[in-house]
Structures are given as C-alpha cells and as structure tokens.
Amino acid sequence: MDRGFLFGDSVYEVIPVYNNKPFRAEQHLTRLANSLAAIQLTTPLDNNNWHKIFAELIQQNGGGHQSIYLQCTRGFSPLRDFPFPNNIKPTIFAYSAPLHSKSVAELSQGISAITVKDIRWLRCDIKSTNLLANVLLRQQAVAQGAQEAILVRDGFAVEGSATNLFVVKKAKLITPVKNNLLLGGITREVVLELAAQQKITFVERAIKEKELSTADEIWLTSSNREIMPVMQLNTKPVGDGQAGPLWRKMIAAYQEFKQKL
Ligand code: PDD
Numbered sequence: 536m537d538r539g540f541l542f543g544d545s546v547y548e549v550i551p552v553y554n555n556k557p558f559r560a561e562q563h564l565t566r567l568a569n570s571l572a573a574i575q576l577t578t579p580l581d582n583n584n585w586h587k588i589f590a591e592l593i594q595q596n597g598g599g600h601q602s603i604y605l606q607c608t609r610g611f612s613p614l615r616d617f618p619f620p621n622n623i624k625p626t627i628f629a630y631s632a633p634l635h636s637k638s639v640a641e642l643s644q645g646i647s648a649i650t651v652k653d654i655r656w657l658r659c660d661i662k663s664t665n666l667l668a669n670v671l672l673r674q675q676a677v678a679q680g681a682q683e684a685i686l687v688r689d690g691f692a693v694e695g696s697a698t699n700l701f702v703v704k705k706a707k708l709i710t711p712v713k714n715n716l717l718l719g720g721i722t723r724e725v726v727l728e729l730a731a732q733q734k735i736t737f738v739e740r741a742i743k744e745k746e747l748s749t750a751d752e753i754w755l756t757s758s759n760r761e762i763m764p765v766m767q768l769n770t771k772p773v774g775d776g777q778a779g780p781l782w783r784k785m786i787a788a789y790q791e792f793k794q795k796l
Contacts, residue, residue: 537626539608541615543665545626546570550589551634551758552601553793557589558758562721566662567605573661576609579625592631600636602759605629606664636761639786643778645766646682648755650744651675653686653693653716660715669696683755685747685768688716692742695755698763699723700742703752703774703781708737722756729788735781752779762786 539545548567551558564582571578580588589603606628612620655668673696676684683695693711694700699720702709708730713719730737747753751774753765762785764778 536613536615537608537611538623539606539626539628539664542617543663543667544574545606545608545664546574546576546662547604547606547664548662549758550603550605551636552589552593552599552603552631553634553636553796554600555593555598556796557586557593557603558793558796559721559725560586560589562724566719566721567607570662571607573658574609574663575619576607576625579607579627588629592629596631596633600634601631602634603629603631608664634759636759639790642761642763642786643783645764645778646755647680647767647770648683648685648695648753648765649676649679649681649769650687650692650747651684653688655686657715659693659717660713660719662718672696681767683763683765685753685755685765687744690744692744692747693717694720695757698755698757698760701726701752701754701756702742702746702750703754703779704746704750706736706751706781708735708781709742709746710737710739711742712739720756720758722758722761725789725792726754726756726762726785729785729792733784733788735784750774752782754782754785762789 548563550563608626610623610625612623651672672684685695686693694717753773755763764782765773766776
C-alpha cells in the first residue's frame with residue numbers, strides 16, 4: 536500500500552560513485568531537496584545521514600565504481616486515497632549497483648537516437664518516479680534500433696528520455712534553458728562548468744527541432760552514461776557521422792575532472 540507504488544507519489548536520485556566517492560553528491564542532494572519540496576514532502580533525512588547511507592552502501596558493495604539509486608516515497612497508508620494522508624511516514628529505498636562506465640574509446644563509437652513527441656507532464660523539473668512516458672518513449676527508440684529518444688515539444692527539442700541535450704553548431708555549444716519542461720541534470724551542469732573552463736563558447740537557449748538536422752554534433756548526458764555523442768539521428772548521420780572535435784575536447788576534460796576528484 537505504499538503510495539510510491541500505487542500513485543508514483545515519490546522522487547529519486549541516481550548518483551555515480553568513482554573510487555568510493557559519490558560524484559557531485561551535494562548537487563544531487565540539493566536536487567533531491569528541491570524535488571521533495573516540489574511534492575510537499577518533508578525531507579526525511581539530513582545530508583549527514585544521507586552521506587552515512589551512501590558510505591554504508593558503497594562499503595557493503597565492495598567499493599570502487601558504483602551507481603547509487605535512492606528513492607523517497609510519501610509512505611504507506613492502509614487506504615488508497617488521492618489526497619495526502621495525515622501523519623504518514625516517508626519510505627526510503629536505496630541500493631548501489633556496479634557502475635560500468637564506458638571508456639572514451641567505447642563512448643566515441645556513439646549512439647543512435649530518434650526524435651519523438653514529448654508526451655510528459657509539465658513538471659519535468661521534478662525528478663519523479665512517474666517515468667511511464669519516459670519508459671514508453673525510450674522503448675520506441677529501442678524498437679527502432681536506436682539507444683535514446685530526443686523529446687520534442689511544440690517544435691523544440693528539450694532533452695532525452697533520461698538524458699540532457701547539447702547541440703554543437705559552428706563550434707558553439709547550445710543546450711536548452713532549465714525550466715519546467717526538463718530535468719536540470721547534474722552532468723549538464725558539469726559540462727557547462729567545463730565549457731567555461733575550456734573557453735568553449737556556449738549558450739543556454741531553446742533548440743528548434745529543425746536545428747537537430749543541421750547540427751555539427753549532438754551530445755546526450757547523464758550521470759551513468761556521461762557524455763554520449765549521437766552519430767545518427769532518425770537514421771541520418773549527425774555532422775560527418777563521427778564523434779566530433781568538441782565532444783573529444785569535452786570528454787577529455789570530463790575524465791580529467793573525475794580523476795582530480
Ligand atoms: N536520469 N533528463 C532526464 C529526464 C533524466 O531522467 C536524467 C537522468 C537526466 C540527466 O540528469 P543527470 O545528469 O543528473 O543524471 C536528464 C537518471 C540517470 C535515471 O533515471 O536513471
């Protein structure tokens with residue numbers, strides 16, 4: 536009778552761990568706090584206690600590179616009713632699984648993507664476990680032999696089914712502005728920080744669907760899959776159909792940044 540199960544009344548995070556160390560843990564915890572606040576759920580644990588849970592999961596799973604999943608639901612109630620029950624206690628669920636990050640050589644093989652109509656709700660900024668639309672759209676990509684679906688709303692490309700979107704045009708990096716239509720990815724933030732450090736010109740602005748077909752490079756980013764170059768979009772090559780020069784520069788900077796931490 537948990538509301539996470541019955542209603543998808545819950546939020547989550549996915550945090551990569553490199554050499555026993557959660558990557559960007561503070562940023563993930565801030566986003567978790569924002570998601571919890573957005574669904575009016577009082578944070579069940581403070582950051583210190585979250586860190587203790589992470590440390591225990593990492594240690595009990597043998598350390599190294601892992602991926603932590605954590606979920607907070609509103610909790611369980613014997614009665615299935617839509618409004619929030621009184622005095623309900625949140626349920627916390629967390630696990631850690633081995634993280635098999637791809638090498639730069641593997642990542643440079645790239646992925647294929649398709650464009651699909653974004654059928655999600657208008658609060659995609661909340662990292663909610665209501666992922667049915669994302670699941671169906673990703674499945675559509677897989678059924679067509681692609682690895683990711685790029686979601687298009689009202690003529691604008693917003694993000695992937697579980698990734699953020701970057702486009703390169705004339706050596707300029709473009710990514711959609713953070714708003715209610717997409718998830719503010721932690722990897723997205725790292726990429727923008729690194730772009731500034733690397734003196735790569737970038738802009739946060741809406742991307743027209745049409746711009747995808749004339750892009751020099753398209754990248755999709757997420758905590759577990761890092762920065763993936765899209766080589767094919769709707770079966771047509773992106774740019775010259777190879778991992779582009781800006782992607783190579785960015786992935787090198789990303790690997791170095793991870794190493795330093
Ligand atoms: N998904 N957009 C959506 C819709 C996502 O679900 C995700 C991540 C991202 C990238 O965010 P980040 O860089 O913080 O991982 C963007 C996770 C990994 C998942 O559901 O498994």
